[in-house]
Amino acid sequence: MLEDIEGVIRPTEQDEGAKTRLSDTGKRYIEEVIPLHNEQTLVDRVDEVQGGFPPKAIDSDKDIAETIKPVIEEVNPIYLEAPTDTVQIEQAAEAMEKIEGLSFDEWKELSFEERVAILQLVEGVIAEIAHRPSCVVNVKRMDEGNYGYFDPDKGDITLNSRYIKSDSFEDYKECVDTIVHEGRHAYQHYNLTQREVHPREGDLTNWKSNEFKYGYQAAQVYGFKAYWLQPQECDARAFAEDLLKKYLED
Ligand SMILES: [Zn+2]
Structure with a gap:
């Protein structure tokens, strides 16, 4: 029966x-x-x-x-459908190599305003490769350890000015990592709320359960571990890590 x-x-x-x-x-x-x-x-x-x-x-x-x-x-x-992550990373690393002022040797010599303009350029080229609208990049002085954030309501990215002002290689790397990481959150958000351009459905499923089923776990409310382990954070960290590695090694 x-x-x-x-x-x-x-x-x-x-x-x-x-x-x-x-x-x-x-x-x-x-x-x-x-x-x-x-x-x-x-x-x-x-x-x-x-x-x-x-x-x-x-x-x-x-x-x-x-x-x-x-x-x-x-x-x-x-x-239109975006390239796979592997292709996005390859194309972004290549486009970043062409951005004048982005290599650390050049970055060191730039003013604060010039550095902000470079980070805006990085966001623009990655957005284009990822088939999403580009975000405005703002700067603000924030506490140490806070590198920046993507605001889903305003659709913009804010970076911590203290790391952009710094001349150390470590802080330079954090700035580039953060603009890539927050841009990836913008990409997730675009896919979740405006159009599914990401070619891998399993990622979309994970992001959806993170955003809509369980809700985004902010570190201040849910603790660092819950924040760190959620799918959207893991994805943004992995994407930025892979892209930075490719950009800095090539
Ligand atoms: Zn994040």
């Missing part, structure tokens, strides 16, 4: 295939707006056909990607 019930409710392989395959009506509905060359109309149509919130990258379904191919170059990358 139980087997019977399971047999009824479990979707067959054929059903699952049909659910993900783009229907002819859906395809026509998207094709219709391609000659308009209007980004917003195209994005709205694809979102409507795909359903769900936050909407997925408009090229994440391979049938839809094929359908919108003729105009994909015109679409702002913030609507």
